[in-house]
Amino acid sequence: MIEQLRATHAAAAQIRRLSDAAKTKLLLQLAQAVEAACDAILAANQLDLAKIDDADPKKDRLLLNPERIAALAGSIREVAALRDPCGAVLLDKILPNGLKLRKISVPLGVVGIIYESRPNVTLDVSALCLRSGNAAVLRGGSDALQTNRALAAIIQDVLEQAGLSRDVVALLPPDRELVKDMLTATRYIDVIIPRGSDALIRFVRENSLVPVIETGAGVCHTYVHESADLEKAKAIVVNAKVSRPSVCNSLDTIVIDSKIAPAFLPLLRDDFEKWKVEVFADPVAFDILQQAGFERLQPASESDFGREFLDYKCSVKTVNGLPEALDHIRTYSSRHSEAIVAEDTAVCRTFLEETDAAAVFANASTRFTDGGMFGLGAEIGISTQKLHARGPFALEKLVTEKWVVEGEGQVRW
Amino acid sequence: MIEQLRATHAAAAQIRRLSDAAKTKLLLQLAQAVEAACDAILAANQLDLAKIDDADPKKDRLLLNPERIAALAGSIREVAALRDPCGAVLLDKILPNGLKLRKISVPLGVVGIIYESRPNVTLDVSALCLRSGNAAVLRGGSDALQTNRALAAIIQDVLEQAGLSRDVVALLPPDRELVKDMLTATRYIDVIIPRGSDALIRFVRENSLVPVIETGAGVCHTYVHESADLEKAKAIVVNAKVSRPSVCNSLDTIVIDSKIAPAFLPLLRDDFEKWKVEVFADPVAFDILQQAGFERLQPASESDFGREFLDYKCSVKTVNGLPEALDHIRTYSSRHSEAIVAEDTAVCRTFLEETDAAAVFANASTRFTDGGMFGLGAEIGISTQKLHARGPFALEKLVTEKWVVEGEGQVRW
Numbered sequence: 001m002i003e004q005l006r007a008t009h010a011a012a013a014q015i016r017r018l019s020d021a022a023k024t025k026l027l028l029q030l031a032q033a034v035e036a037a038c039d040a041i042l043a044a045n046q047l048d049l050a051k052i053d054d055a056d057p058k059k060d061r062l063l064l065n066p067e068r069i070a071a072l073a074g075s076i077r078e079v080a081a082l083r084d085p086c087g088a089v090l091l092d093k094i095l096p097n098g099l100k101l102r103k104i105s106v107p108l109g110v111v112g113i114i115y116e117s118r119p120n121v122t123l124d125v126s127a128l129c130l131r132s133g134n135a136a137v138l139r140g141g142s143d144a145l146q147t148n149r150a151l152a153a154i155i156q157d158v159l160e161q162a163g164l165s166r167d168v169v170a171l172l173p174p175d176r177e178l179v180k181d182m183l184t185a186t187r188y189i190d191v192i193i194p195r196g197s198d199a200l201i202r203f204v205r206e207n208s209l210v211p212v213i214e215t216g217a218g219v220c221h222t223y224v225h226e227s228a229d230l231e232k233a234k235a236i237v238v239n240a241k242v243s244r245p246s247v248c249n250s251l252d253t254i255v256i257d258s259k260i261a262p263a264f265l266p267l268l269r270d271d272f273e274k275w276k277v278e279v280f281a282d283p284v285a286f287d288i289l290q291q292a293g294f295e296r297l298q299p300a301s302e303s304d305f306g307r308e309f310l311d312y313k314c315s316v317k318t319v320n321g322l323p324e325a326l327d328h329i330r331t332y333s334s335r336h337s338e339a340i341v342a343e344d345t346a347v348c349r350t351f352l353e354e355t356d357a358a359a360v361f362a363n364a365s366t367r368f369t370d371g372g373m374f375g376l377g378a379e380i381g382i383s384t385q386k387l388h389a390r391g392p393f394a395l396e397k398l399v400t401e402k403w404v405v406e407g408e409g410q411v412r413w
Numbered sequence: 414m415i416e417q418l419r420a421t422h423a424a425a426a427q428i429r430r431l432s433d434a435a436k437t438k439l440l441l442q443l444a445q446a447v448e449a450a451c452d453a454i455l456a457a458n459q460l461d462l463a464k465i466d467d468a469d470p471k472k473d474r475l476l477l478n479p480e481r482i483a484a485l486a487g488s489i490r491e492v493a494a495l496r497d498p499c500g501a502v503l504l505d506k507i508l509p510n511g512l513k514l515r516k517i518s519v520p521l522g523v524v525g526i527i528y529e530s531r532p533n534v535t536l537d538v539s540a541l542c543l544r545s546g547n548a549a550v551l552r553g554g555s556d557a558l559q560t561n562r563a564l565a566a567i568i569q570d571v572l573e574q575a576g577l578s579r580d581v582v583a584l585l586p587p588d589r590e591l592v593k594d595m596l597t598a599t600r601y602i603d604v605i606i607p608r609g610s611d612a613l614i615r616f617v618r619e620n621s622l623v624p625v626i627e628t629g630a631g632v633c634h635t636y637v638h639e640s641a642d643l644e645k646a647k648a649i650v651v652n653a654k655v656s657r658p659s660v661c662n663s664l665d666t667i668v669i670d671s672k673i674a675p676a677f678l679p680l681l682r683d684d685f686e687k688w689k690v691e692v693f694a695d696p697v698a699f700d701i702l703q704q705a706g707f708e709r710l711q712p713a714s715e716s717d718f719g720r721e722f723l724d725y726k727c728s729v730k731t732v733n734g735l736p737e738a739l740d741h742i743r744t745y746s747s748r749h750s751e752a753i754v755a756e757d758t759a760v761c762r763t764f765l766e767e768t769d770a771a772a773v774f775a776n777a778s779t780r781f782t783d784g785g786m787f788g789l790g791a792e793i794g795i796s797t798q799k800l801h802a803r804g805p806f807a808l809e810k811l812v813t814e815k816w817v818v819e820g821e822g823q824v825r826w
Contacts, residue, residue, distance in 0.1 A: 013767065093788070099777055101787060108799050109769065190799050205622055211800045232822040239824035352817050354426065356522060364512055364820030373825065374514060374816065375506070386521050386603050386813035387624045388800040400799035403787065404765050407777030409645040411652035412786065 001181050004170050005137065005188035009110050011165040012135035016107045020084040022162075023131055027080035030130075030158045031073040034123065037154050038069050044150035045119070048143060061117050062144055072123050075378060079127040082377040085399045086133045100406040105399040107133035109190040112182050114139045114204060116196035119147040125193075126155050126169050128378060132398035135168045137189060139182060141196075142174035183208040190400075193380055193393075213389055215381025217308045218248030218336035220366045223255040223325045223351065224264055225342035232363060233341040234267045240339070240365045242275040246310050248382055249337045249369040253305060253315045255325045258284060261318055266292035278313040280304040285316040306332035322347055326354050333357060336384050337366035358384055358391035414594050417583050418550065418601035422523050424578040425548035429520045433497040435575075436544055440493035443543075443571045444486040447536065450567050451482050457563035458532070461556060474530050475557055485536050488791060492540040495790040498812045499546050513819040518812040520546035522603040525595050527552045527617060529609035532560040538606075539568050539582050541791060545811035548581045550602060552595060554609075555587035596621040603813075606793055606806075626802055628794025630721045631661030631749035633779045636668040636738045636764065637677055638755035645776060646754040647680045652778045653752070655688040659723050661795055662750045662782040666718060666728045668738045671697060674731055679705035691726040693717040698729040719745035735760055739767050746770060749797050750779035771797055771804035 018026070034041070045064040052059045091103040111134045115121045122138055129136040140148040152171035159168050172178050182189060183204065192212050194204035205212055222240055224233045240251035256264060265288045272279065272294065280300040281289050289297050304315040305328070319325045329338055339361035340351040348362040359369040371379030371392035379394040389397040431439070447454070458477040465472045504516040524547045528534045535551055542549040553561040565584035572581050585591050595602060596617065605625050607617035618625055635653055637646045653664035669677060678701045685692065685707065693713040694702050702710050717728040718741070732738045742751055752774035753764040761775040772782040784792030784805035792807040802810040 017766075095786070095788065099781065209618060211798055213800065229822070235822060235824055239826065243824070243826050348819070352819075353430075357815075359816040359818060361818045362820065364818055364823045365825055367825040368512065368818060368823070369816070373508070375508065385624055387626065390814045391816045401803045402770075403772040403782070403804045405772060405774045405777055405781060406761070406765075407775065409642070409648060410777045410781070411648055411656070412778055412780040413652065413656050 001172065001178055002185070002188075004167070004172065005110075005182075005185050007165070007167040008135050008137055008170045009188040011167040012107070012110050014164045015130060015135055015168050016109075016133045018133065020087075023084065023133065024080050026158065026162050027076055027127055027131055029162065030123075030127065030155060031076040031080070033154050033158050034069065034073045034076065034151075037150070038066060041069055041147065041150050041154075042066070044146040047146040052143065058117050058143060062119065062147070064119060064147065068120070072120055075124060076127045079131050079378050079395065082131060082395050084131070084133075085396045090401060097410050098408065099410055102404045103401050104404060106402045108398060108400050110135045110137060110188060111398065112137045112139070112185075112189040112192040112210065114179060114182065114192065114194045114196075114200065116141040116200060117143040119144045119151060121195055122148050122151045122171070123155075124378065125195075125380060128380060128395055128398060130169070132395055134398055135170075137170045137172060137182065139172045139179060140174060145174055180207065183210060186210050195381060213380075213383060213393060214385050215393060216248075216336070216384035217334050218250070218369075218382065218384070219252050219306055219308050219332060219334040220249060220337045220339075221253045221255050221329050221333060222251050222339040222341065222366065223319075223329065224257065224260065225322065225325075225340055225344065225347055225351075226257040226259045227344035227347060228260065228264070228341040229343055230260070230264050230267060233264060234271075236339065236341055236363070236365050237268065238271040240367055241277060241314055242271070242312065243365075243367055245312050247367075248308070249366050250310070251314055251366060252307060252309050253317055253332070255317050255319055255328055256285065257325075258318045258320055261285060262288050265289055265316070269294055272296070276312055280313070280315040282315075282317050284318040289316070306334075308334070322350060326351070329355060334384055336382060337361065337369040339364065339366050358382065414585065414591055415598070415601075417580070417585065418523075418595075418598050420578070420580040421548050421550055421583045422601040424580040425520070425523050427577045428543060428548055428581050429522075429546045431546065433500075436497065436546065437493050439571065439575050440489055440540055440544055442575065443536075443540065443568060444489040444493070446567050446571050447482065447486045447489065447564075450563070451479060454482055454560065454563050454567075455479070457559040460559040465556065471530050471556060475532065475560070477532060477560065481533070485533055488537060489540045492544050492791050492808065495544060495808050497544070497546075498809045503814060510823050511821065512823050515817045516814050517817060519815045521811060521813050523548045523550060523601060524811065525550045525552070525598075525602040525605040525623065527592060527595065527605065527607045527609075527613065529554040529613060530556040532557040532564060534608055535561050535564045535584070536568075537791065538608075538793060541793060541808055541811060543582070545808055547811055548583075550583050550585060550595065552585045552592060553587065558587055593620065596623060599623050608794060626793075626796055626806060627798050628806060629661075629749070629797040630747050631663070631782075631795065631797070632665050632719055632721050632745060632747040633662060633750045633752075634666045634668050634742050634746060635664050635752040635754065635779065636732075636742065637670065637673065638735065638738075638753055638757065638760055639670040639672045640757035640760060641673065641677070641754040642756055643673070643677050643680060646677060647684075649752065649754055649776070649778050650681065651684040653780055654690060654727055655684070655725065656778075656780055658725050660780075661721070662779050663723070664727055664779060665720060665722050666730055666745070668730045668732055668741055669698065670738075671731045671733055674698060675701050678702055678729070682707055685709070689725055693726070693728040695728075695730050697731040702729070719747075721747070735763060739764070742768060747797055749795060750774065750782040752777065752779050771795065
């Protein structure tokens, strides 16, 4: 295993040296190879699927079909078309002593990814790493082993055909012990990205000596201020909750000014009934919602605030004005995406300034927190940490900086 | 303790809201207050010094005197004059759906610093944090307790006089258990910076759930290529080794092309004798150095490569050309600062591209890796990691990014 990491670390120089055009070409060849190998991928995928119970929700995450494979190839072509993040000159100056100083963007080196059953990660992440000149060490879940092996072989064949080492992208066996080896391989892996359940992310964070970029949970609030246009607020809240509840930028808690709660909350009834949204309401909101005839209604317990539902469920918190709303959000937010709906522009400005989150919204749905939506292209996830990458963690952040200093014999006494 | 962290986390909003001018003013007041309290600081420092044995090297690190206090005040004024890193608009565009998207630089929030006996850290780091709109939680060593208390009280008095909470800068008691509490306080501390011994840094890295910025060891090589101007090479090598051997950017290993080793190595003799530099040489170099009459000479053992000497000591490795030199450096470098001396510009270019380090030099001393030298002002240290801050970790990196999105009711289905 250390042999594999050493080989990938050495091979990283090969992908680092490629020009923008060569990396683009490599990705286009990969997209084509994935399409050409459709049958082989599906056959491998069948072997994995056969081991999973039909009722297991993992089955859908694991499943590939011709449409999904075509979509994966399409994603690779999109990444191919993104701008190369390497080689940017971030600073260029001559120091008073004559030294020529430049700061340039360079690949991170070797990116380690630890993920679970989704085999699409194998291709998505490899494409992002190769596009940005990085080598990759992949450690996927055992459920997807045959599929991942088939996909990794395609990637490695394309690398080899391009005259590069197969070690540029390595797939490790799904052995638990190897995860620990990855997390301590500070000499060979430059950054580790965990993708999957909270438990996986927590394990990686707690055990990694290699720096980690975490794409964490989203406990997202939408605060409806008393100055809100209620129809706008309704559209935003409904969209943020029901358009795709399983993702991290979906709404978890409605924070509502008590003054307008009786006018606003009943407006949600038809949509919430249609989408079968279950509501956990604080006492003030509970009475209003009950009177308005909400059927899927429960009193909120303390644990319903700060809870990431990832489902057709949300909590409602009544507040008396902006300071109370900010305070609630400060206490329960996971600092992912937070929104206000208000016509009062001063209130919006205060909210945007005071709320500590990767993305803050005025009069828009939190569902927009997304690399594609923000114009950054494909993303590895949404970072809720503050170092290096905050918010959409996209191609542009798969680089580091390097100081390059050229002199004519300068010394410093 | 959690109460203190919560209070500092809440108070962080106060310093975050200050304008550039208000932060500058605060720092100038702090510099003045430090000068005015010189006697009180020295009295507190005496209490700490009295507990340390005269022979203990810690004593000098701990010692303050009027000159050192004046220098500390001067450093605070230099930080005051630096450009505010907050509020920079890093991206500003209107998305096709009409959303107004901006990415702006904002303070990290609460910076935790864990350090050892140097009391200057208390002021240096507080100044950098306040200048960049951050609150700080300081955990200094028990040796400097009285001095740190005196300095923290001065900072807190200045904060209070400016109408801010004293909790913006908190000094924790030097209790071992509290360090663990800091390292797990992900809700209240945004980043932890360890400053001090390798053992401290390793402990923090291994135990922190809060993201860490590490300012690590520097195992620095200077490679003298066969095309080198030997007088230039001599000046650079001698400077990199002896100008300040106790710091991380000083030279640890001379890598020398075997072709020019007999001509080059003897040139170092007079300077190395003058500075009493002890040399650990590989067999080829050993013979040359012995013939040249080097007195402080030993055969190198394997552990003398990749060793950070922090002293008037270095190792010498003989190689046959650039590829071997790159390979040696790849194996033993801590990726801090690496240099080549060569007149062949193609060789220099290859070295600068192929060497993976925070700073790479052609024909200059590695001693230049420094925030001040690079024009960034005071630094917290030199980061050898690749995320967020690489190389001099200065004021400009004490910020994070925030995505601010303003709409008119946009939703995403």
